[in-house]
Amino acid sequence: DGGITQSPKYLFRKEGQNVTLSCEQNLNHDAMYWYRQDPGQGLRLIYYSQIVNDFQKGDIAEGYSVSREKKESFPLTVTSAQKNPTAFYLCASRDPGYGYTFGSGTRLTVV
Amino acid sequence: DQQVKQNSPSLSVQEGRISILNCDYTNSMFDYFLWYKKYPAEGPTFLISISSIKDKNEDGRFTVFLNKSAKHLSLHIVPSQPGDSAVYFCAASEKGTSGSRLTFGEGTQLTVNP
Numbered sequence: 001d002g003g004i005t006q007s008p009k010y011l012f013r014k015e016g017q018n019v020t021l022s023c024e025q026n027l028n029h030d031a032m033y034w035y036r037q038d039p040g041q042g043l044r045l046i047y048y049s050q051i052v053n054d055f056q057k058g059d060i061a062e063g064y065s066v067s068r069e070k071k072e073s074f075p076l077t078v079t080s081a082q083k084n085p086t087a088f089y090l091c092a093s094r095d096p097g098y099g100y101t102f103g104s105g106t107r108l109t110v111v
Numbered sequence: 112d113q114q115v116k117q118n119s120p121s122l123s124v125q126e127g128r129i130s131i132l133n134c135d136y137t138n139s140m141f142d143y144f145l146w147y148k149k150y151p152a153e154g155p156t157f158l159i160s161i162s163s164i165k166d167k168n169e170d171g172r173f174t175v176f177l178n179k180s181a182k183h184l185s186l187h188i189v190p191s192q193p194g195d196s197a198v199y200f201c202a203a204s205e206k207g208t209s210g211s212r213l214t215f216g217e218g219t220q221l222t223v224n225p
Contacts (some may be wrong), residue, residue, distance in 0.1 A: 033212065040120065042146075042200060043155075043215040058212070090154050092190075100213060102154030 004028045006091050006103035011084065012111050021076045021106045023091035029101070031094040032074040036060065036087045037105075040076070043090065049074055078108060086110050114168040115203050117216035125224055132219050134201030137182065141203040145213065146175060146186045149198045158199070159186070191223045210220045 004025045013019045027030065031050050035043040044093040045058030049068040063082025068074055078085045116135045121145070124130045134144075142163040146213045147155035161168040168175050174187045188195055201216040 006154075009152075031211070035215075040217055042115075042117075042217040043202075043213075045212055045214075048212055088152075092154075094211065100157065102147075102156070104154050105152065107152065 001013070004091055005100055006089075006106050007102035009104065009106060011106055011108045013108060015110055016080045018079050019085075019108065020079055021078065021089055021091075021108070023074045023076065023103060024072055025074075025093045025101070026072060027069070027093055027095070027101060029073065029093035029095055032058055032068070033092045033094070033100075034064075034066065034074070034076045035090045035092065037090060038087050046076065046089075088098075112216075113139075114141075115201055115214050115216040117199075117201055119175075119219050121215070121220040121222070123222045123224060124190050124191050126193055127190045130186075130191045130195065130221055130223065132186040132188075132201075132221065133138050134184045134186075134216055135182060136184075136203050138203070138205065138214075139182070139203045141214075142144045142206045143204040144175070144177060144184050145202045145204070146173075147202060147215075148195075149200060149218070155200055156214075193223045193225050195223050196221055 007022045009055045033048040034046040044060050047066040049055035065077045092100045114137050127210050145160040146158040148158050149155040159173045161177050177184045198218045200218045202213040
């Protein structure tokens with residue numbers, strides 16, 4: 001079955017630590033995205049990548065970093081510079097049209 | 112600057128009745144609009160979309176209406192079913208922009224009561 005796999009589903013981080021969220025897709029999509037969901041604020045774009053070895057900042061990129069070394073993988077690192085990292089993180093990929101496929105998300109909690 | 116707005120955080124309807132979810136946008140360059148449905152702790156799933164060259168698109172119980180002059184779209188669900196209870200996100204895309212990124216509204220929690 002083609003789809004997007006995000007892991008882990010739940011993640012706890014101590015303040016001051018970096019943490020990496022995994023996103024893998026087997027849909028052969030070129031474009032991939034990271035969104036963050038906070039209550040009452042919808043989904044906000046963190047980073048996106050249209051092709052391997054290339055990525056662009058979204059609306060709230062500060063405190064985050066990404067890499068796109070393989071077409072299938074688009075990991076997101078939440079650094080200690082992110083002031084309020086507790087949120088639900090969603091990864092998505094897009095087909096050549098407008099079709100977005102989302103992963104099931106990772107809930108990150110800072111303890 | 113919230114370019115896509117869903118002004119109703121929640122909506123409650125009776126089973127069998129019509130649910131109407133609304134969405135407004137400010138960016139006149141948006142030319143493709145989508146609705147997503149989301150359950151808690153899951154990723155959004157695509158529901159229905161509409162291109163700016165149309166004013167209506169229908170798929171089973173779901174119909175999306177687009178009023179370009181008012182920069183307004185709405186999602187009608189009829190008849191509503193308890194399984195429709197979820198958060199509904201409106202999203203818009205600007206053709207030709209890098210990566211065809213989607214801009215989302217804040218979401219509306221729909222509750223369908225049996």
